[in-house]
Amino acid sequence: MLAVFYYDGRSSRRQAAALSLSHGQVLVSGDWGQRRATLDEVKISEPMGTAPRTLRFADGAFCEIADTPGLAALLAAAGHREAVSVRMHQRWSIALGALAATLAVVVAAYLWLLPAAADYLAPRLPGTLVAQMSDAALASLDQHMLEPSALPPQREVEISRRMAAFAAQGGLPAYRLHFRATPAGIPPNAFALPAGDIVIFDALLKELSDDEAIAVFAHELDHVAHHHGLRMLIQGTVISTLAALYLGDISSLVAALSTAALQANYSQGFESEADLYAAQALKRSGRSPLLLASALEKLEAGALKQGQRKNKTQEGHEEEGWFERHLSSHPSIAQRSAAIKALAD
Ligand SMILES: [Zn+2]
Incomplete structure (x- = not known):
């Protein structure tokens, strides 16, 4: 039995009553008398959160039931099933609401929180950790992919001297220059590790003029x-970064760093920022920012050649090679060199 209020449908008078259900029969009784009907003859309102539900007789009289869990229990005990649409509606709206809320949190975290956290953390990582990671990443690349440079020693000295002279203008971070060769199939390139290690491939120095190489530098x-690099790394591996900081085990980070550094998967924003900065530094050193545009175009042509060669040797078995992935995640070189040329004016 459930305590409810009964309205006779003719006046607004509210009367205390007791509601019970048995054998498909509804019984509402009080000091005012009693009403009976079969469950099929009454209309029970759909549940709406915690709002009272109504049980309405055919003649307009109705009960107001505040104890909605009690009513649900009575109905369930009587073997009455809520309309399918009601159950579906309740479950779906809850499920969809929860899903939407979860997605919103994830998207917000991904779009704002994670980059913000990465921006905050990257410059604050202990220098020794960054150096350790960079050293380990370079060692791992040396072991698995890079080859010793075949440049004549005096050429290395010459390039190093030119880059040191360029960096002497100030405002540039500390760096260490590394010369390496690569197996066939790797496009001419240069990449940076977070501690300031700049790795330059022999092929890049072959394709570019020394001043263009300085632009890339x-x-x-x-x-x-x-x-x-660190910001991308933290965003991409936030869990392993936290684990690494906590556990002091940086092996997973090193693995991520060595692939990320090589693929140079920087965002469009980072590439544009680096282009702008490089163009300004070139200007300060009395060089033309156009050197960077021509370097990018030559490197792209070199990558394209390698990409075609690679696709040919694999007879199209690999539908998406390194080069295509590289292109899809990168701002187009045409866009970048147009922006650099605009800066040069
Ligand atoms: Zn870049």
Whole structure:
């Protein structure tokens, strides 16, 4: 039995009553008398959160039931099933609401919180940890992929001297230059590790003029100066970064860093920032920012050649190669060189 209020449907008078259900029969009784009907003859309102529900007789009289869990229990005990639409509606709206809320939190975290956390953390990581990670990443790349440079020693000295002279203008982060060769199939390139290690491939120095190589060097130095590598790394591996900081085990980070550094998967924003910075540094050193645009175009042509060669040797078995992935996640070189040319004016 459930305590309810009964309205006779003719007046607004509210009367105390007791509601019970048995054998498909509804019985409402009080001091005013009693009403009977079968469950099929009454209309029970749909549940709406915690709002009172009504049980309405055919002649307009109705009961107001505040104890909705009690009513649900009575109905369930009587073997009455809520209309399918009601149950579906309740479950779906709860499920959809929860899903939407979860998605909103995840998207917000991904779009704002994670980059903000990465921006905050990157410059604050202990220098020794960053150095340790960079050293380990370079060692791992040396072991698995990179080859010793075949440049004549005097050429290395010459390039190092030119880059040191360029960096002497100030405002640039500390760096260490590394010369490496690569197996066939790897496009001419240069990349930066977070501690300031700039790795330059022999093929890049072959394809570019020395001044163009300096333009690329300036661009890579900006990735270091603004912690682009670390920021991407933290965003991409937030869980392992936290685990690494907590456990002091950086092996998973090193693995992520070595692939990320090589693929240079910086966001469009980071690339534009590095381009801008490099263009300014080139201007300060009395060089034209156009050197960077021509370097990018030559490197792209070199990557394209390698990409085609690679696709040919694999006879199209690999539908998406390194080059395509690289292109899809990168701002187009045409866009970037147009922006650099605009800066040069
Ligand atoms: Zn870059």
